[in-house]
Amino acid sequence: MRAALLTECGAAPAIGDRARPVPADDEILVRVTAASITPLDRLCASGTSYFGTPATPYVPGVQGVGLREDGTAVWFPTGAGMRPGDGSMAEYSAVRAADTVELPTGADHALVAALGLSAVAAQMALTWRGELRPGERVLVLGAGGVVGQSAVRLALLAGADRVVAAARSGPAQRRAARAGATVVVPLEENAEVAWLAARMRAAADGPVDLVLDPLFGVPAAAALRTLRPGGRLVNLGDAAGATAPMDSATLRGGSLRVLGYTNNELTPAQRSKALTLVAAHAAAGRLKVDFETVRMEDVAAAWHRTDCRMVLIP
Numbered sequence: 153m154r155a156a157l158l159t160e161c162g163a164a165p166a167i168g169d170r171a172r173p174v175p176a177d178d179e180i181l182v183r184v185t186a187a188s189i190t191p192l193d194r195l196c197a198s199g200t201s202y203f204g205t206p207a208t209p210y211v212p213g214v215q216g217v218g219l220r221e222d223g224t225a226v227w228f229p230t231g232a233g234m235r236p237g238d239g240s241m242a243e244y245s246a247v248r249a250a251d252t253v254e255l256p257t258g259a260d261h262a263l264v265a266a267l268g269l270s271a272v273a274a275q276m277a278l279t280w281r282g283e284l285r286p287g288e289r290v291l292v293l294g295a296g297g298v299v300g301q302s303a304v305r306l307a308l309l310a311g312a313d314r315v316v317a318a319a320r321s322g323p324a325q326r327r328a329a330r331a332g333a334t335v336v337v338p339l340e341e342n343a344e345v346a347w348l349a350a351r352m353r354a355a356a357d358g359p360v361d362l363v364l365d366p367l368f369g370v371p372a373a374a375a376l377r378t379l380r381p382g383g384r385l386v387n388l389g390d391a392a393g394a395t396a397p398m399d400s401a402t403l404r405g406g407s408l409r410v411l412g413y414t415n416n417e418l419t420p421a422q423r424s425k426a427l428t429l430v431a432a433h434a435a436a437g438r439l440k441v442d443f444e445t446v447r448m449e450d451v452a453a454a455w456h457r458t459d460c461r462m463v464l465i466p
Contacts, residue, residue, distance in 0.1 A: 154466065155242035156451040159209040161199030164455040165241065167448060170211060173238060173246035180249045182218035182228055186265035187240035188443070189454060189462045190214060196233025203234040213464075215268045216240025217261040226252040227264055227427055241451065243466045251420060253427045259435040266443035266461045267302060269415055271430040272423060273388055274303035277364055277413040279310060280422070282386045286311030288361035291352060291378055293371045294391060295333060296324020298461045301441040302430075303364045304331035309438060316356045318371060323459070327442050339371055345397060348374035359383065369393025381406045388413040 155170035232239025295317030317333035359380035369392030433439035443461040
């Protein structure tokens with residue numbers, strides 16, 4: 153079968169031939185219809201992740217969408233790059249039957265693949281970790297990415313009163329606005345914490361209850377200053393920096409909570425429930441993100457595209 157093969161850590165995968173996988177006793181064979189290229193795929197393939205260096209060659213792809221033998225459409229996860237075995241970027245994938253999630257009738261396979269675990273992270277960071285309640289105000293950092301776009305829309309669907317978005321580039325700001333953000337704050341290069349915090353507070357028109365933060369760094373430190381007393385900041389990434397210049401006075405003065413989130417903490421049941429909700433919203437037209445589809449043979453070029461979520465179509 154055709155597959156994207158990664159033969160050297162740090163390099164892009166290339167199209168190649170791979171034997172069709174033979175499912176183990178607890179697995180099923182899925183004909184892949186869409187597989188997204190995510191930051192986690194690139195991290196695992198770099199050989200520098202906390203999962204260790206993967207054995208090569210292997211088929212990357214930590215998630216995908218496809219059809220079971222009976223024609224049922226499913227979303228599925230894999231451990232590609234995190235443990236031995238192949239992933240979703242191939243014509244077929246062998247996956248644990250218990251990990252698959254059936255999709256609603258009419259679901260767009262490419263859209264569900266684009267959303268996938270990114271939207272699961274947004275949903276669970278907002279609701280399970282962040283304890284979002286109807287009527288609260290939310291600030292979403294990095295709102296032009298898939299996690300951010302999903303978080304803006306999912307916060308509104310969960311009953312948020314006002315969602316402020318922050319994004320760096322013009323295209324990212326426009327994506328955040330299309331997702332439904334009430335107002336979008338530009339994240340300017342080399343901005344100081346106090347200056348950026350003032351911009352955020354003005355845009356929010358009052359203190360916010362919850363910050364969703366996939367960036368850390370200066371944006372997180374600034375966002376912390378927009379929180380009401382007892383407010384929460386949930387961090388799920390460090391795209392703007394591995395450390396953040398947060399000050400103790402802000403934390404203590406507001407009795408604030410800074411919380412970490414990772415999808416790895418979810419039980420299979422939690423992940424399945426969240427993915428089912430995400431897929432239902434997508435099928436009903438309530439949840440969309442920007443993405444592009446590419447052919448499997450164009451995987452090498454698509455691998456390096458970080459301006460948009462790329463979805464491979466076998």
